[in-house]
Amino acid sequence: MALxxxxxxxxxxxxxxxxFSSTELVDACFKSVKKHEKKVDAFLNLFEKEAKAGxxxxxxxISRGDKLAMLEGIPVAVKDxxxxxxxxxxxxxxxxEKYNAVYDATVVNKLKEAGAIIIGKTNLDxxxxxxxxxNSAFKxxxxxxxxxxxxxxxxxxxxxxxxxxxxLGALGSDTGGSVRQPSSFxxxxxxxxxxxxxxxxxxxxxxxxxxQVGTVAGSTQDAxxxxxxxxxxxxxxxxxxxxxxxxxxxxxxxxxxIKVGVPKxxxxxxxxADVRARIEESIKKLEELGAKIVEMELPHSDxxxxxxxxxxxxxxxxxxxxxxxxxxxxREKGKNLLEVYKNTRAKGxxxxxxxxxxxxxxxxxxxxxxxxxxxxxxxxxIIRKEFKEAFKKxxxxxxxxxxTPAFKIGEKFEDPLTMYLSDIYTxxxxxxxxxxISIPAGFTKDNLPVGLHLMxxxxxxxxxxxVANAYEQASEWYKEIPNL
Amino acid sequence: xxxxxxxxxxxxxxxxxxxxxxxxxxxxxxxxxxxxYVSKLQEVDIEGVEPTGHATEGENVWRDDEVIxxxxxEVKRILxxxxxxxxxxxxxxxxxx
Numbered sequence: 001m002a003l004x005x006x007x008x009x010x011x012x013x014x015x016x017x018x019x020f021s022s023t024e025l026v027d028a029c030f031k032s033v034k035k036h037e038k039k040v041d042a043f044l045n046l047f048e049k050e051a052k053a054g055x056x057x058x059x060x061x062i063s064r065g066d067k068l069a070m071l072e073g074i075p076v077a078v079k080d081x082x083x084x085x086x087x088x089x090x091x092x093x094x095x096x097e098k099y100n101a102v103y104d105a106t107v108v109n110k111l112k113e114a115g116a117i118i119i120g121k122t123n124l125d126x127x128x129x130x131x132x133x134x135n136s137a138f139k140x141x142x143x144x145x146x147x148x149x150x151x152x153x154x155x156x157x158x159x160x161x162x163x164x165x166x167x168l169g170a171l172g173s174d175t176g177g178s179v180r181q182p183s184s185f186x187x188x189x190x191x192x193x194x195x196x197x198x199x200x201x202x203x204x205x206x207x208x209x210x211x212q213v214g215t216v217a218g219s220t221q222d223a224x225x226x227x228x229x230x231x232x233x234x235x236x237x238x239x240x241x242x243x244x245x246x247x248x249x250x251x252x253x254x255x256x257x258i259k260v261g262v263p264k265x266x267x268x269x270x271x272x273a274d275v276r277a278r279i280e281e282s283i284k285k286l287e288e289l290g291a292k293i294v295e296m297e298l299p300h301s302d303x304x305x306x307x308x309x310x311x312x313x314x315x316x317x318x319x320x321x322x323x324x325x326x327x328x329x330x331r332e333k334g335k336n337l338l339e340v341y342k343n344t345r346a347k348g349x350x351x352x353x354x355x356x357x358x359x360x361x362x363x364x365x366x367x368x369x370x371x372x373x374x375x376x377x378x379x380x381x382i383i384r385k386e387f388k389e390a391f392k393k394x395x396x397x398x399x400x401x402x403x404t405p406a407f408k409i410g411e412k413f414e415d416p417l418t419m420y421l422s423d424i425y426t427x428x429x430x431x432x433x434x435x436x437i438s439i440p441a442g443f444t445k446d447n448l449p450v451g452l453h454l455m456x457x458x459x460x461x462x463x464x465x466x467v468a469n470a471y472e473q474a475s476e477w478y479k480e481i482p483n484l
Numbered sequence: 485x486x487x488x489x490x491x492x493x494x495x496x497x498x499x500x501x502x503x504x505x506x507x508x509x510x511x512x513x514x515x516x517x518x519x520x521y522v523s524k525l526q527e528v529d530i531e532g533v534e535p536t537g538h539a540t541e542g543e544n545v546w547r548d549d550e551v552i553x554x555x556x557x558e559v560k561r562i563l564x565x566x567x568x569x570x571x572x573x574x575x576x577x578x579x580x581x
Contacts, residue, residue: 086561104563195539209538238545239538306522317499324500326576331567337577341501354501359515361499362487372522377535379528384536416514417521433539 004165005027008074008222011168015062017074022073022117023054026257029075030120032166036484039147041139042161044080045088046120051075061079061115071229072115077161077170080121081128082213083202091152092126092154094324095330095348105202106169106237107213107230114229119167122157124352127320128173128206130154131181131422133415135352142409143186144482145449152182152422154162159186160218164484169217169226175206176308177401177426179214180438182225183453184401187440187480189468191215191223195433196241197212199234200226207315210308210430219478220439220468223473224248229460247462250469256290258467259394263298266399266425274444278398282441282452282471286398289470294394300383304428307383309420310363310376311431314328316353317360355416380431387432393456396467399425399440402452423459425453435461439468440477449480485523486516 003025004015014020030048037043058073078084081091083101085108090096095197104112125135133141133156141156143149144164150161155172159182162170172179174192183190192214200211215226224246233242267276287293313377325331325344332343349357363372390397402422412419429436434455441452452471456464472478487495492508492515503511569577 100561100565102558102565183578196542235547239540239542241540241542245541300528303525303528306525309518310522310525321500325567327574328562328565328567334577337579338500339502340577341500343497346502351507354503354507355511355514357499357501358492358495358511359518361492361495362515364518365495365498374535375525375528375530377520377537378533379525380536381533382528382530417517420518430539440571 002031004168006168006215007219008071008168008197011074012072016068018062019034021050022058025073026051026075026117026119029167032164032218036144036164036166039142039484040144040160040164042122042157042164042166043077043120044090044123044138044157047087047118051117051119058115058117065198069109069115070225073181074116074169075119075167076111076116077120077122078108078118078168079124079158079170079172081124081173081204082108082171083204084118084121087121088103089121089204090138091128092124092138093350093353094137095344095350097137097330099329100111103202106199106234108202110230112191116229120160121259122155122264122333124157126152127204127415128175128178129316129352132199132412133157133418135196135350136411137350140409143406144484145186145447146406149408150185151450152185155216156182159183159188159190162188162218162297163482164350165481169215171226171230172214172216173203174212174430175210176213176312177423178429180426180436180451181402181422183216183438185406185449187449187477189217189220189223189440190438191227192429192436193227193231193461194435196239197231197243197459197461199232199237199240200233201236201256203320203423207312208319209315210312220437220465220472221248221250223437224465236335240316243459244462247465252466253470253473254290255286255446255467255470258291258396259294260286260291261294261296261390261394263301263398263399265298265399266302269420270403270424271400272404275400275403275405275450278442278450279452282475283398285475286467286471289474291467294393298386298390300379300386301428303379304383304431305420305424307376307379307431308423308427310372311380313356313360313424314363316359317357317364320353320357352416371378384432387434395456396464397455399453401425401453405444405448405450421441429455434458435464437464437468439472439474440480442477485514485519487519
């Protein structure tokens, strides 16, 4: 097995046992980049020289016998809406095409402290708005399993980079499913923590009450390991919280005593037949592992997408007001200040970003605020309550991550509402704020990956990860890699 | 609920985005169809329900009102990112004219 195909755990052990060096590991990743990046387009920026210097420093630490941090010498990638000081951070947008990050996001700082080597910044839908990476102002990332198809989004670059073994793990962000839906499309593990587990400081804000940094890796254990490195309360994000740390070992593959809820709403007519079959098989597998399957109802989950597509654009319209051509980013000319604003934002933002700003502006505008924004906030309360009640009866809730496998590039681009429907199963976790994960669950007839989605109670990631890991070890779908 | 061209022009002003006629027509159609979808929220009984403004139930977080220094290299990066500078100040079109 090539070094870049190792798991983070295996690579860490190999480095510590001096079976290979971090330099060799980083070289193997760049070899894969050179071979595949032209086809996949996962990255917006690569830092080969820096990464090699970082690997050399890690190797020196290892040979000196210094104490090693948890990700020492491990090559990772970071989504390009997360600030990495003195590196360009575009958020996939023309408006920030030349923006040089002023400071490190807390998660980047933590990656550095953990000894990780950042090899590049990955492509995304502009400001993380999209489900396919087609909304990036720079390029469309391709799905390593079928280059004619999208990798999903918005963290499509991070997921494709991990899927094509160009790095061992990556950070993404998840506002409505942006690490989980692409993970489902590309057969990787995408983990969205409970809102508040990870600091959002330095993550370019999209919808602040939904945004969380998430991790992407080849296995549940690796995704958990990455999360362990970046989690924790941060004085710079007052919504971050001090909580029980993430477990990094899951020795128990027996799921006796675990109650798995299966909501009937997640299996309605919009679900692809092959995806449905794989998910039903996965549920059977969980039962074989000892879990008790509980059929249940989440009647208001049906409204999750509608709540999301009102509250998220409202927050977007407010958060993106700062991009006005005054202090940083693109500035277009105009006769007066108002024209400078309007021209800058017309030229700098792509169609989807403008669409969401317009929609959010509408939902917050005088006369409509209560009927749209206000009502959606109240339905959000009902959905949260429903989840809290549900987790009194079950330990995890499972279903498909996405209603279909990866779709073709261009297929849904012209029709925003159809594109939005790809988030239908993932958004409720963000609306409620609970943790969720997508793990590989097999393939369709056309050899396209399918993802199993698990959600758990607030800050109960460890139980969710235990179930995910047990399924993974028993099914071994996570071991499949694309034939690029 | 449909969003007609008059409403689109009003939103353009509020959102500070200049649109072309073609975009106005397109957004009018697309936003109307999204609003039609989200109108299903009208079915939900929200009588007596409190709104959720945030995903955590945290309380106010306080800190002392102390100045935290900004390193010079950060100051330099901030200024280097500005579209136009005059000395060490960011140059903008006049607000009152």
